[in-house]
Amino acid sequence: MVDLAQISGIWFGAALNIFIWSLVFKENRFYRFAEYTFIALSAAHFSVLGVKSILTIGWIPLSTGKISYIIPFIFGFLLYTRFSEYWRWLSHWPIAILVGVGIGLGIRGAIDIQIIKQIRATMKLAVFANPMEAFNNILFVIMLISVVSYFIFTFAQEGTLGKGYNYLYRLGRLALMAGFGIALGNTVAVRLALFTSRWIFLIKDFLGIG
Amino acid sequence: MTKKETTLKDWINVTVILQILICLAVAIPIAVPIGLPVPITEYTRNVYNIVESIEPGSVVLFTNEVSAGGWGEMASPTTAVMQHLFKRPVKIVFVEFFEDSPILTEMALDKIDKGDKVYGVDYVHLGFVPGYGTAVAMFAKSVWTAFPVDYHGTPLEELPLMADIEDASDFEIQIEAQTVPAVGPVDMLQHIHSPYEVPFVVIATAVAAPGHMAYVESGDISGITIGVKGGAEYEILIKRLGAGAATMDAMSISHLLLIIVLIVGNIIYFTKRRGP
Amino acid sequence: MSFIKSKTIPLVITVIVAIFMLLEYYFPVPGIKSTAKTIRDWAVIIAAFALGLGAANLLRIHSLNIQRRTTGIWPFSIWLIFMLLLFFVVGVTLSIEHTAYKWIYQNGYLVLYASVFSLISFYVITSFYRAMSIRSIETSILIVCAIFAMLKNTPAAVAFWPGFETIGTWLLDVPNASVHRAAILTAAIGSIALSIRVLMGRERAQLAE
Amino acid sequence: MFQRIAELITLLIFGFVMFYEFNRASSSASMPSIRRLPALDAIKEGVGRAVEMGRPVHHSMGQGQLTRNAEQTLVSASVLEYVAGLTASLGADLIVTVRHPEVLPVAQEIVRESYLGAGKPEAYETKMVRYLSSTQWSYVAGVMGIMQREKVAANILIGAFFADCILFAEAGSRVGAIQIGGTAGFGGNLAFLAVCCDYCLYGEEIYAARAYLTKDVFQIGGIRAQDICKLLMTGLIIVGLLLYNYSDWLYVLLSM
Numbered sequence: 016m017v018d019l020a021q022i023s024g025i026w027f028g029a030a031l032n033i034f035i036w037s038l039v040f041k042e043n044r045f046y047r048f049a050e051y052t053f054i055a056l057s058a059a060h061f062s063v064l065g066v067k068s069i070l071t072i073g074w075i076p077l078s079t080g081k082i083s084y085i086i087p088f089i090f091g092f093l094l095y096t097r098f099s100e101y102w103r104w105l106s107h108w109p110i111a112i113l114v115g116v117g118i119g120l121g122i123r124g125a126i127d128i129q130i131i132k133q134i135r136a137t138m139k140l141a142v143f144a145n146p147m148e149a150f151n152n153i154l155f156v157i158m159l160i161s162v163v164s165y166f167i168f169t170f171a172q173e174g175t176l177g178k179g180y181n182y183l184y185r186l187g188r189l190a191l192m193a194g195f196g197i198a199l200g201n202t203v204a205v206r207l208a209l210f211t212s213r214w215i216f217l218i219k220d221f222l223g224i225g
Numbered sequence: 226m227t228k229k230e231t232t233l234k235d236w237i238n239v240t241v242i243l244q245i246l247i248c249l250a251v252a253i254p255i256a257v258p259i260g261l262p263v264p265i266t267e268y269t270r271n272v273y274n275i276v277e278s279i280e281p282g283s284v285v286l287f288t289n290e291v292s293a294g295g296w297g298e299m300a301s302p303t304t305a306v307m308q309h310l311f312k313r314p315v316k317i318v319f320v321e322f323f324e325d326s327p328i329l330t331e332m333a334l335d336k337i338d339k340g341d342k343v344y345g346v347d348y349v350h351l352g353f354v355p356g357y358g359t360a361v362a363m364f365a366k367s368v369w370t371a372f373p374v375d376y377h378g379t380p381l382e383e384l385p386l387m388a389d390i391e392d393a394s395d396f397e398i399q400i401e402a403q404t405v406p407a408v409g410p411v412d413m414l415q416h417i418h419s420p421y422e423v424p425f426v427v428i429a430t431a432v433a434a435p436g437h438m439a440y441v442e443s444g445d446i447s448g449i450t451i452g453v454k455g456g457a458e459y460e461i462l463i464k465r466l467g468a469g470a471a472t473m474d475a476m477s478i479s480h481l482l483l484i485i486v487l488i489v490g491n492i493i494y495f496t497k498r499r500g501p
Numbered sequence: 502m503s504f505i506k507s508k509t510i511p512l513v514i515t516v517i518v519a520i521f522m523l524l525e526y527y528f529p530v531p532g533i534k535s536t537a538k539t540i541r542d543w544a545v546i547i548a549a550f551a552l553g554l555g556a557a558n559l560l561r562i563h564s565l566n567i568q569r570r571t572t573g574i575w576p577f578s579i580w581l582i583f584m585l586l587l588f589f590v591v592g593v594t595l596s597i598e599h600t601a602y603k604w605i606y607q608n609g610y611l612v613l614y615a616s617v618f619s620l621i622s623f624y625v626i627t628s629f630y631r632a633m634s635i636r637s638i639e640t641s642i643l644i645v646c647a648i649f650a651m652l653k654n655t656p657a658a659v660a661f662w663p664g665f666e667t668i669g670t671w672l673l674d675v676p677n678a679s680v681h682r683a684a685i686l687t688a689a690i691g692s693i694a695l696s697i698r699v700l701m702g703r704e705r706a707q708l709a710e
Numbered sequence: 711m712f713q714r715i716a717e718l719i720t721l722l723i724f725g726f727v728m729f730y731e732f733n734r735a736s737s738s739a740s741m742p743s744i745r746r747l748p749a750l751d752a753i754k755e756g757v758g759r760a761v762e763m764g765r766p767v768h769h770s771m772g773q774g775q776l777t778r779n780a781e782q783t784l785v786s787a788s789v790l791e792y793v794a795g796l797t798a799s800l801g802a803d804l805i806v807t808v809r810h811p812e813v814l815p816v817a818q819e820i821v822r823e824s825y826l827g828a829g830k831p832e833a834y835e836t837k838m839v840r841y842l843s844s845t846q847w848s849y850v851a852g853v854m855g856i857m858q859r860e861k862v863a864a865n866i867l868i869g870a871f872f873a874d875c876i877l878f879a880e881a882g883s884r885v886g887a888i889q890i891g892g893t894a895g896f897g898g899n900l901a902f903l904a905v906c907c908d909y910c911l912y913g914e915e916i917y918a919a920r921a922y923l924t925k926d927v928f929q930i931g932g933i934r935a936q937d938i939c940k941l942l943m944t945g946l947i948i949v950g951l952l953l954y955n956y957s958d959w960l961y962v963l964l965s966m
Contacts, residue, residue, distance in 0.1 A: 119522025200650025202898025
């Protein structure tokens with residue numbers, strides 16, 4: 016049995032895939048077609064999800080008597096005051112709520128995991144263990160401090176202290192480059208993996224080889 | 226409009242040749258498998274051992290935050306770890322915090338051999354809850370508030386497995402597959418691992434792995450598999466070859482090509498600079 | 502009137518909301534917790550309303566394209582508007598579980614998603630060939646580290662000499678973890694400092710000031 | 711609970727240092743200068759080049775939202791203020807692309823006010839700020855299309871970027887644009903941005919952007935406060951490391 020929906024889907028998908036890849040040669044009409052299709056589909060998909068979440072998170076509690084949920088609806092509509100020259104200042108208010116939530120959550124999330132835990136873990140490195148481990152740990156700490164010093168912006172770079180700082184700064188730059196290199200090399204694997212999976216789709220599903 | 230004459234020479238330049246080369250390096254090994262060897266790394270073996278040593282009868286939380294685009298890389302390790310869990314006498318709860326992921330979990334569940342495990346008793350798929358990090362916090366505090374019904378619309382009261390589960394402390398271990406920036410290990414560490422002390426294993430992409438290493442080193446992440454290579458290794462460990470093993474030839478050859486290009490590119494640069 | 506219109510009120514709103522988010526975390530008293538949760542729900546709803554602004558902007562720019570007959574683009578703009586409305590109407594009226602919606606989602610959206618993502622591979626190789634703009638000892642370190650990291654990910658190379666695995670893992674565990682930890686720490690400080698500046702009203706980019 | 715208290719104390723110390731430095735900035739006449747950040751100097755050069763070539767400047771608001779990665783989105787907004795000010799006064803075309811719809815009104819407002827501020831409200835056009843749908847990769851597809859069709863002369867990518875940055879940067883280099891990148895997220899993505907862009911801000915450097923561009927004493931005070939926090943942290947690490955390795959009771963305390 017040949018499933019028409021599936022076959023047509025694979026052909027449609029393969030065509031779009033090749034249209035997108037044609038960009039590597041030159042921007043062309045086929046790419047433009049695929050690009051605009053993608054933007055339309057994704058904007059529509061998210062609008063559908065948006066309508067759904069307005070209904071489930073907002074409308075259902077409101078209709079079951081949680082009067083306070085009228086507020087987000089009002090603020091939501093205030094976003095649209097920006098189309099009126101006279102009322103546009105009101106559109107800052109909903110944005111202010113969003114920024115408040117983002118800033119609050121950002122501060123909250125950063126301190127424990129990104130600062131305290133990291134400092135604690137660094138303090139717990141054994142510096143006097145067996146030679147190999149000690150070497151690794153000391154290198155770890157030196158690189159860490161040098162990279163931190165690379166990110167110091169306002170201290171004067173003169174005098175003996177400034178000279179010392181300059182060495183650290185340069186070491187920090189080198190360490191940063193080493194980190195970039197390692198991350199770059201590792202990133203390549205995932206990019207290729209994704210690429211490989213597209214080829215599996217094109218070769219195995221579309222062409223039927225292998 | 227004047228039409229510009231395009232000659233063959235305009236088309237064939239270094240860029241195009243390189244791009245054709247990378248396509249060939251990937252496409253040929255897929256069409257014609259070579260069977261280059263795949264050694265197993267310590268990280269993958271460690272995760273295998275962790276899964277192997279989960280207490281029988283305990284409940285595992287499996288969170289999936291893989292995006293549709295990331296599934297190409299993550300299908301293999303995610304499916305392999307799931308398959309391993311299904312082989313062990315443990316119960317599994319699947320949850321997603323990213324909108325693309327529920328479909329992908331279902332796709333993986335369709336592919337694996339479930340043995341004698343029964344839906345609702347041995348494993349449950351709860352589905353997606355919107356809100357990213359916020360949703361993780363809500364889920365950790367009360368699983369039942371976050372999910373009144375499961376992915377298929379069944380009320381949780383009708384699922385015997387869910388009777389024992391109230392908050393995140395009821396899970397023995399958490400395993401997470403993640404590719405999206407929106408939600409991931411940092412949220413899990415913050416809302417589940419750190420307050421409820423649930424051990425945490427990550428199935429990571431190769432690009433995200435270096436970023437997680439600081440947490441692995443500090444012990445917050447107990448185990449990590451890295452990218453499609455980790456998946457291929459895991460498939461070998463559980464003796465069930467799949468998508469990961471098939472891509473390894475392509476990975477080897479394309480990596481070698483890139484290394485050669487990087488070296489040659491630099492040599493050309495230096496000789497050019499030395500020259501007149 | 503000028504006070505209401507001024508940018509003080511939005512700032513006050515931001516500060517109050519942010520303080521609730523923080524209070525919820527540091528002083529988890531039931532009343533505060535439920536208020537904070539309600540505010541977060543509001544934020545989700547407001548963000549969903551913003552989707553309408555996005556769609557309006559798309560429609561406006563593309564109908565301008567059609568009106569002005571922008572060369573080479575306007576037929577595509579018609580297609581974009583058509584697809585946008587079609588997919589939206591199907592999604593809202595027939596639900597996203599419907600076969601028609603799923604077909605276009607899987608064969609259109611997901612394929613495009615993965616195709617664009619995988620375009621990276623083409624650019625990785627060209628960027629490697631051209632390599633870096635900063636030419637010095639720094640670049641050499643970068644390239645050598647990148648090569649060893651890649652060798653670790655090449656199964657055939659590791660099978661040829663297991664030492665590649667050891668070197669790659671050491672690079673990942675020691676220099677990489679160290680640099681990353683430093684970067685995490687400093688970026689966290691930067692972001693907290695920026696957040697505090699926003700709360701003090703010193704950083705008001707969101708209010709266009 | 712103990713952990714939360716430690717977090718709160720850390721936050722209060724930060725807040726105190728910030729507050730102290732702000733106060734000092736308002737009272738003292740001479741503030742320290744910030745180390746040079748070539749990437750931010752290059753923006754002016756990029757816009758100037760765009761004017762000469764008669765081609766547009768592209769500024770991306772990044773992949774961040776207002777509720778997630780808010781800090782990086784605000785940094786991008788700060789840089790946009792500067793960029794829009796330059797394009798308005800020098801007369802270059804500007805294209806701002808936006809991924810998340812809630813960022814759209816922010817970007818529109820900034821561009822509009824910048825053109826008003828430069829006394830050229832008539833130069834502001836609707837199509838300067840463009841929303842390109844909420845998915846990461848459809849946004850990328852749209853931006854690449856725009857860059858190649860409109861042949862941008864400068865490409866400013868400062869904000870939250872992920873795997874996408876190599877595509878932006880390579881598409882930009884195809885049309886010969888000056889590329890200025892920067893993101894706080896670390897890892898392979900920033901590495902690619904660093905490799906592909908002409909100028910790049912690494913990690914925390916982006917948070918200094920506003921202070922650097924405005925040269926405002928308060929902002930510089932803020933950066934100074936950041937530096938002090940970093941020094942405190944480094945000191946803490948060294949002291950902790952020594953105590954942990956030398957003294958038994960702290961070993962027990964830290965191992966808890």
